[in-house]
Amino acid sequence: KRKNPCESENLNADFCEFLMELAEYEKNVSRNIHKFNAYRKAAGVLASLSKRIESGEEAKKLNGIGEKIAKKIDEFIHTGKLKKLENIHQDEKAQAINMLTRISGIGPVKAAEMVKNGIRGIDDLEKYKHLLNHHQLIGLKYFEDFEKKIPRSEIQEIEKKLKSKILNFDGQFTVTICGSYRRGKSESGDIDVLVTHTSLKEGENKKKHGEGMLRKIVDKLKGLYIEEISLGDTKFMGVCRLSEALPARRLDIRLIPCNQYHCAVLYFTGSDVFNKNMRTHALEKGFTLNEYSLRPIGATGVPGEPVPITSEEDIFDYIDYPYKKPEERNL
Ligand code: DCP
Ligand code: MG
Ligand code: MN
Numbered sequence: 001k002r003k004n005p006c007e008s009e010n011l012n013a014d015f016c017e018f019l020m021e022l023a024e025y026e027k028n029v030s031r032n033i034h035k036f037n038a039y040r041k042a043a044g045v046l047a048s049l050s051k052r053i054e055s056g057e058e059a060k061k062l063n064g065i066g067e068k069i070a071k072k073i074d075e076f077i078h079t080g081k082l083k084k085l086e087n088i089h090q091d092e093k094a095q096a097i098n099m100l101t102r103i104s105g106i107g108p109v110k111a112a113e114m115v116k117n118g119i120r121g122i123d124d125l126e127k128y129k130h131l132l133n134h135h136q137l138i139g140l141k142y143f144e145d146f147e148k149k150i151p152r153s154e155i156q157e158i159e160k161k162l163k164s165k166i167l168n169f170d171g172q173f174t175v176t177i178c179g180s181y182r183r184g185k186s187e188s189g190d191i192d193v194l195v196t197h198t199s200l201k202e203g204e205n206k207k208k209h210g211e212g213m214l215r216k217i218v219d220k221l222k223g224l225y226i227e228e229i230s231l232g233d234t235k236f237m238g239v240c241r242l243s244e245a246l247p248a249r250r251l252d253i254r255l256i257p258c259n260q261y262h263c264a265v266l267y268f269t270g271s272d273v274f275n276k277n278m279r280t281h282a283l284e285k286g287f288t289l290n291e292y293s294l295r296p297i298g299a300t301g302v303p304g305e306p307v308p309i310t311s312e313e314d315i316f317d318y319i320d321y322p323y324k325k326p327e328e329r330n331l
Contacts (some may be wrong), residue, residue, distance in 0.1 A: 012046040012053055013133035015073055018082055019043035022072075027033030028101045028108045029094045042069045044273060048331055076226070096120045104250060105132075105229075106147050135237070141166045142239060145247035151188035157242055160189060161224055169220045172198040178268035184327035190250035191240070192268050194261070195198075202292075210234070216257045225251060260292045262309045267291035274329040280320060285319045294318055 010016060023039035026032045041064040046053060053059045055077065056070035065073075070318065076082055088094050093115050099122060100111035119128055123139055132140065139146065163175050167252050176182070179192035195217060200210050210233060218228070226248060227239035236253040254263040267275060268291070282289040286297050293306035293317055308319055316323045 010047045011051060012049060015048050015076065016043040016060075016071070017055065018076060018085060019046070019069070021085060021088075022082075024098060025088055025094065026113065026314060029088075029097050031108050034177070036083075039065075041273070044331055050102065084250060092120065093134075100146065103136060103143055105135030106139060108137075118133075122275065129283065136238055138227055138239060139231055142248045146250055148247045149189065150191065150249050152181065152186050152188070154246065155181050155188060155191055158249075158251075160239060163222070165220045165224065169217070170197070170327075173217075174258075176265055178265055179270065179305070182269045182326045183271065185329050185330075193251065193253040194256055194264055194268055195262040196256045196258045198258055200255070201259050202259050203259075210255065210257070214253070217253070217255070235280060259306075259308075262312050263289070263293055264291050266312050266315055269326050269329060271330055273331060274324075281321050283321045287319050289315070289319070 002234075003032075019039045021044050023036050023043065026035040026039060033211070035302060045062050045064045046059070049062075053073065056072075059065045059073045060067065060070040072082055072084070096115045096119070097108065097111045100106050100114055100119070101108055102111035103122070104126075106114075107117075107184075109145045114128075114131070117131075119125065122143065125132070128138075129137065159175075159177050166173050166175050174196050176194045177191060178194055179190065181191065197213065200213065214233060214236055215231065218231060218238075225238040225240040229237035229239065230241040234255050237255075238251050239248050239249040254264070254268070266278075278291050282294070283297075287307075288295050288297055288303045295303040295306050298304050307314075309315055309318075313323055
């Protein structure tokens with residue numbers, strides 16, 4: 001679950017590390033999404049620099065770093081630590097909340113409620129299993145496995161099996177693994193699969209076509225996945241494992257109407273920061289972009305009909321955004 005935009009050859013890695021820790025605290029404990037985004041953005045900016053930052057003042061000149069973060073950078077440079085982080089580390093409840101949110105299926109609200117009820121860590125959960133839902137029980141069962149990154153070669157193997165099973169069943173399906181894998185990363189946190197079918201078109205009796213389609217796909221994947229977390233008309237959440245010797249991996253499959261496929265592939269390829277920037281740009285050009293469609297915003301401010309899209313490039317073209325290959329969307 002932990003996200004870290006900081007790569008190994010990062011000259012500002014220690015700054016990024018404390019900023020990401022503060023970001024996690026804001027997301028999980030304070031539940032302040034704005035502060036979370038601010039810290040993460042700052043960490044991303046510092047990680048992408050080719051030089052070491054020497055002072056808060058210097059950092060403040062960067063887009064995404066303001067007064068408060070500049071002060072923290074100075075404090076860190078001068079004392080080698082941060083008061084705010086020290087205090088967080090002393091706060092047992094905050095630490096318990098942070099720990100619990102690492103379990104798949106437990107979000108910040110549920111974690112806070114559990115801590116309020118006296119649960120102080122993973123070990124306590126064994127005694128409180130009756131309080132957990134199916135997803136959370138699976139999250140607990142595979143806690144250690146789900147924290148392990150998935151090597152690219154393993155996803156390639158899963159991709160081959162997934163595609164052959166689905167396409168042998170029906171060649172009219174298209175299967176794309178998105179997320180960090182599509183961005184070319186050497187390791188991923190989970191596997192994000194999108195599937196569409198030529199007959200599945202939003203607005204044309206989607207229910208009649210789409211209903212039961214995902215169930216049929218999932219039936220064909222028996223042997224590849226080892227647990228079902230949930231299955232709806234459009235989303236399957238599960239756990240897969242290539243062999244008993246390998247860790248269990250989180251696998252999500254989404255069934256998308258074909259006229260929304262490229263917007264969905266764009267969205268689920270990310271990164272989330274890239275998506276945010278692209279959506280902002282779309283708005284500046286008078287369009288609203290989301291995981292379903294690209295729509296022009298009329299003079300009244302009301303979004304119009306979706307623009308017809310036949311490729312990911314189309315979306316960039318419409319809003320005059322320079323095309324970026326998936327591998328170039330990591331920031
Ligand atoms: N996404 C987004 N905004 C969010 C969550 C997700 O735009 N708040 C999009 C962009 C992500 C994609 O969905 O890249 C997949 O989400 P993941 O959480 O699986 O993120 P990644 O695949 O990028 O990274 P990881 O390797 O950790 O799975
Ligand atoms: Mg992913
Ligand atoms: Mn995912």
